[in-house]
Ligand SMILES: [Zn+2]
């Protein structure tokens with residue numbers, strides 16, 4: 001049955017994101033999921049990701065305009081940002097969201113905000129130290 005299969009795929013994607021300590025790209029999700037579901041198509045993953053986004057179960061992040069990462073949300077109000085290192089590709093947590101206050105003042109003007117993106121990329125401390133030599 002179509003819907004049964006979709007549920008299984010969706011649960012797989014959720015558990016992959018849940019068990020990851022950093023946001024994952026579609027390719028990374030794909031490379032993990034084919035161990036268990038070798039015949040899954042990337043389009044299927046995209047479709048399930050869209051459903052999970054609609055259900056507010058995951059968050060979406062942009063990196064260098066073209067790369068997109070997804071992260072499982074422990075609860076629906078959870079909201080976080082990341083710093084991406086261009087060299088080692090590590091992902092670091094931003095300690096807080098700096099846009100809340102700005103959002104409140106925009107909403108005070110009657111604008112309804114749906115989401116925001118904040119992209120910070122650069123060179124992490126470990127990689128920066130290697131540059132000094
Ligand atoms: Zn680095």
Ligand SMILES: [Zn+2]
Pocket residue numbers: 079080081097098099100116118
């Ligand atoms: Zn934010």
